[in-house]
Amino acid sequence: MAAEAAADPKAALERRLGRRDLLAGVVSVATLVMVRPAVARPSLDAAVALFAGGREVQPGRVRFDIPPLVENGNAVGVAITVDSPMTEADHVKRIALFNEKNPQADMALFHLGPRAGRAAVSTRVRLATSQTVVALAEMSDGSVWSSSANVVVTLAACIEDLL
Amino acid sequence: MRSIVNVPKTARAGEVIEIKTMIAHPMETGYRTGTNGATIPRNIISRFVCTYDGEEVFSAELFPAIAANPLIAFTTVAVQTGTLTFAWTDDSGVTETTTAEITVI
Numbered sequence: 475m476a477a478e479a480a481a482d483p484k485a486a487l488e489r490r491l492g493r494r495d496l497l498a499g500v501v502s503v504a505t506l507v508m509v510r511p512a513v514a515r516p517s518l519d520a521a522v523a524l525f526a527g528g529r530e531v532q533p534g535r536v537r538f539d540i541p542p543l544v545e546n547g548n549a550v551g552v553a554i555t556v557d558s559p560m561t562e563a564d565h566v567k568r569i570a571l572f573n574e575k576n577p578q579a580d581m582a583l584f585h586l587g588p589r590a591g592r593a594a595v596s597t598r599v600r601l602a603t604s605q606t607v608v609a610l611a612e613m614s615d616g617s618v619w620s621s622s623a624n625v626v627v628t629l630a631a632c633i634e635d636l637l
Numbered sequence: 638m639r640s641i642v643n644v645p646k647t648a649r650a651g652e653v654i655e656i657k658t659m660i661a662h663p664m665e666t667g668y669r670t671g672t673n674g675a676t677i678p679r680n681i682i683s684r685f686v687c688t689y690d691g692e693e694v695f696s697a698e699l700f701p702a703i704a705a706n707p708l709i710a711f712t713t714v715a716v717q718t719g720t721l722t723f724a725w726t727d728d729s730g731v732t733e734t735t736t737a738e739i740t741v742i
Contacts, residue, residue: 549704573702577668581702584711589694591653591714597697598704600666 518606521572521579525610526618536621538609539596547601547627556593556611556619560586566593568612575605601627638662642723644737648715656687656695657710660725660733666701682707684726690719715741 516524522531539553556566565588571581584595593611601607608622643657660682667679679701687695694713713721718741726732 571702576702577666578700578702580700582700583698585696585698586711587694589689589692589714589716590712592712594655594712595697596708596710598708600702600704 515577516579518572518574518579518608522608522610522620525568525570525572525612529616529618531610531618531620533620535619536609536611538607538621538623540607540623540625542624543626544601544628546629547603548629549598550601550625550627551596551598552607552609553594553596554609554611554621558593558611558613560588560590560593562588563614565590565614566611567614568610569593569595570610570612571599572608572610573599573601573605574607576600576602581607601625603627638725638727638731638733640723640725640733640735642721642735642737644721644739645715646738647740647742650715650717650741652715653712654715654739655710655712656721657708658685658687658723659706659708661706662725662727664699664701664703664705664707668701680728682725682727685709686724687711687713688722688724689713690717691722715739717741 535557537555540550544550554569556569558564558566566586569584569586572579573581581599582597586593604626606622606624608620610618610620612618638660640660645654648654662682664682665677665680669677671677681701682699685697685699686693695711697709699707719739721737721739722734724732724734
């Protein structure tokens with residue numbers, strides 16, 4: 475046996491490499507399975523489609539202010555302003571915020587009416603990682619408008635463990 | 638729970654006023670694990686309502702993606718002298734209510 479391995483060292487090396495590659499593959503697959511969140515969340519597109527309820531989501535009319543680069547994902551200031559006269563006949567009914575990569579797609583849902591005067595809300599959100607965030611507005615005529623932003627996060631939020 | 642609301646004391650009739658609200662709350666997401674390895678149960682403020690003389694003018698549904706000590710700023714039209722009531726409800730069913738008076742001139 476030893477003589478055979480010595481006679482063909484290249485083949486023996488390939489066999490060993492093959493086994494090692496296989497082992498590395500198993501480890502990386504196991505890591506992927508562990509890292510995946512326990513409960514699957516809907517994708518960003520699915521969450522947006524659910525909010526729109528079959529209506530077409532049009533880009534525009536929504537101004538979404540969120541910093542493009544944030545150091546701390548634990549509190550990111552966001553402001554949403556919608557271009558609307560806010561009258562009884564034409565106003566914003568709902569404003570929603572969805573994200574791409576947090577454990578949960580929903581972030582906030584605001585209910586407004588003509589008594590708001592202006593369609594402007596602001597709050598602070600958590601971002602688990604660098605991702606796309608979408609702001610949607612549903613008008614009283616049923617149309618749905620959107621604005622999205624890409625945010626780069628250097629310190630994550632939401633899923634970190636306590637020290 | 639301690640809360641702060643910022644409402645102008647006086648406003649002209651029909652003026653759009655900005656209201657800022659904040660409440661002290663950990664907004665525990667339910668996605669974190671404690672030192673013993675067990676998941677820390679979710680406890681967030683899930684609902685916020687603002688009423689103006691009893692009529693709802695603004696409300697919000699919040700999810701774990703809202704930062705601790707949630708800040709919500711919005712606007713309303715000053716229609717009459719009256720009371721604005723703010724109510725935050727968390728997962729444990731506790732509702733914190735605070736009010737602010739506004740004089741319309």
